[in-house]
Amino acid sequence: MKPVKVGICGLGTVGSGTFNVLHRNAEEISRRAGRRIIVEQVGARRDNAACDTRGTQVTRDIFEVATNPEIDVVVELIGGYDVAKSLVMTAIENGKHVVTANKALIAVHGNEIFEAAQKHNVMVAFEASVAGGIPVIKAIREGLAANSINWLAGIINGTGNFILTEMREKGRDFADVLAEAQAFGYAEADPTFDVEGIDAAHKLTILASIAFGIPLQFDKAYTEGISCITPQDVEYAEELGYRIKHLGISRRSEHGFELRVHPTLVPESELLANVNGVMNAVMVDGDAVGRTLYYGAGAGAEPTASAVVADVVDVVRTLTADRDNRVPHLAFQPTALSDQPILPMTETETGFYLRLQAAEKPGVLASITKILGDNGINIEAIVQKETSEEQVPVILLTQRVKEQKMNEAIEAIEALDDIIGQVTRIRVEHLKG
Numbered sequence: 450m451k452p453v454k455v456g457i458c459g460l461g462t463v464g465s466g467t468f469n470v471l472h473r474n475a476e477e478i479s480r481r482a483g484r485r486i487i488v489e490q491v492g493a494r495r496d497n498a499a500c501d502t503r504g505t506q507v508t509r510d511i512f513e514v515a516t517n518p519e520i521d522v523v524v525e526l527i528g529g530y531d532v533a534k535s536l537v538m539t540a541i542e543n544g545k546h547v548v549t550a551n552k553a554l555i556a557v558h559g560n561e562i563f564e565a566a567q568k569h570n571v572m573v574a575f576e577a578s579v580a581g582g583i584p585v586i587k588a589i590r591e592g593l594a595a596n597s598i599n600w601l602a603g604i605i606n607g608t609g610n611f612i613l614t615e616m617r618e619k620g621r622d623f624a625d626v627l628a629e630a631q632a633f634g635y636a637e638a639d640p641t642f643d644v645e646g647i648d649a650a651h652k653l654t655i656l657a658s659i660a661f662g663i664p665l666q667f668d669k670a671y672t673e674g675i676s677c678i679t680p681q682d683v684e685y686a687e688e689l690g691y692r693i694k695h696l697g698i699s700r701r702s703e704h705g706f707e708l709r710v711h712p713t714l715v716p717e718s719e720l721l722a723n724v725n726g727v728m729n730a731v732m733v734d735g736d737a738v739g740r741t742l743y744y745g746a747g748a749g750a751e752p753t754a755s756a757v758v759a760d761v762v763d764v765v766r767t768l769t770a771d772r773d774n775r776v777p778h779l780a781f782q783p784t785a786l787s788d789q790p791i792l793p794m795t796e797t798e799t800g801f802y803l804r805l806q807a808a809e810k811p812g813v814l815a816s817i818t819k820i821l822g823d824n825g826i827n828i829e830a831i832v833q834k835e836t837s838e839e840q841v842p843v844i845l846l847t848q849r850v851k852e853q854k855m856n857e858a859i860e861a862i863e864a865l866d867d868i869i870g871q872v873t874r875i876r877v878e879h880l881k882g
């Protein structure tokens with residue numbers, strides 16, 4: 450049987466990892482796919498010392514790969530929005546299947562890309578776009594197809610988790626750890642995507658679509674990064690029995706879906722609290738199966754290549770299936786997507802960790818607790834730190850309450866004469882995994 454010919458565009462961290470894995474495991478991969486898979490051409494701005502492309506056609510023009518009549522599958526690993534979109538659309542229009550690791554592309558332009566793919570009868574596979582090497586898209590889309598999914602929550606950015614872990618375990622400086630994550634090839638080309646939660650919001654958008662059968666709606670995601678987390682917050686959280694994790698959470702409710710990324714206090718006994726370094730984990734709660742957890746490397750050359758190559762194998766298998774029997778891109782049939790809305794952040798409900806600076810005077814705590822009480826907010830713990838100064842840090846943990854109520858309470862607390870500066874808030878989740 451004729452081999453399946455792949456063209457790789459972008460020869461950076463993931464591109465070189467994909468090239469190497471496809472070569473090293475060629476025989477085993479072919480035994481699984483039922484066809485031999487060869488890298489016909491590579492599109493790269495420059496050579497990469499991490500892989501030996503001698504014997505493979507290399508072009509500096511990635512669009513040559515997307516239009517090459519010899520190529521069956523185009524693997525997009527250049528990243529970014531605009532050129533990547535043109536490249537993928539060109540490949541689709543030329544009848545090629547596409548595999549991509551680009552979550553920004555799928556989260557923002559995915560609806561349009563899938564429509565074009567449907568029209569041209571090709572597949573667009575994107576397992577590597579969420580949680581790197583963990584086959585979580587496949588797990589939700591296929592393995593959990595029986596379930597009505599209630600919620601999912603995950604650590605879905607390796608760089609951010611690496612930073613929070615190193616800060617907590619070794620007291621290292623934020624900027625220093627970020628530079629190391631960049632050197633390991635974990636970070637995005639623009640690392641603010643990692644630390645400000647944009648990358649995680651791209652991934653959460655994709656997960657929510659395949660879990661709930663809703664169109665991709667990145668613009669509705671609430672996004673908060675980890676750059677505001679101080680070493681004191683890490684320490685105070687720890688004293689209260691929690692770890693700070695950067696979570697993406699999407700939950701079904703009666704009126705719509707929550708879609709939010711923010712630092713979160715998670716009880717230290719829970720599984721997600723113990724996912725460290727570059728590891729990612731996604732917990733999914735389905736009505737039939739209960740809670741399941743998917744764990745593994747969320748970034749890095751070969752872990753990500755593992756997912757890219759698995760998608761190539763899936764595409765090769767679908768070459769023999771008729772289009773009506775393929776797994777739909779977003780798990781649900783395109784004509785059966787739900788129009789239930791994404792909820793505004795003010796409508797979501799969580800517990801809260803609040804840290805504030807108060808003047809050391811009698812009655813301040815009473816004023817704070819009165820404001821919380823008046824807004825129907827129950828307090829679980831209050832800690833007033835010892836200090837020799839005239840200001841004291843006060844830390845509060847509250848029970849679950851709507852974000853809107855907490856916004857009102859924080860505004861009133863900040864208006865008190867004896868409160869200095871702004872209140873720091875970190876949301877709290879008890880996922881019981």
Ligand SMILES: NC(=O)C1=CN([C@@H]2O[C@H](COP(=O)(O)OP(=O)(O)OC[C@H]3O[C@@H](n4cnc5c(N)ncnc54)[C@H](O)[C@@H]3O)[C@@H](O)[C@H]2O)C=CC1
Nearest residue numbers: 459460461462463493494526527528550551634748749753
């Ligand atoms: N690094 C990681 O651990 C992971 C990355 N991803 C995604 O994989 C994709 C690639 O990421 P990395 O390999 O880390 O990035 P990278 O920056 O290491 O590699 C991208 C490569 O594409 C090349 N490139 C960009 N535009 C080009 C053009 N117009 N023509 C030719 N070459 C071009 C760059 O020169 C670079 O070598 C991104 O979408 C990223 O979000 C996904 C999961 C994990």
Ligand SMILES: N[C@@H](CC=O)C(=O)O
Nearest residue numbers: 606607608635636637
């Ligand atoms: N920059 C991303 C790479 C994988 O998606 C991360 O750190 O998770």
Ligand code: NA
Nearest residue numbers: 576579581583
């Ligand atoms: Na994945």
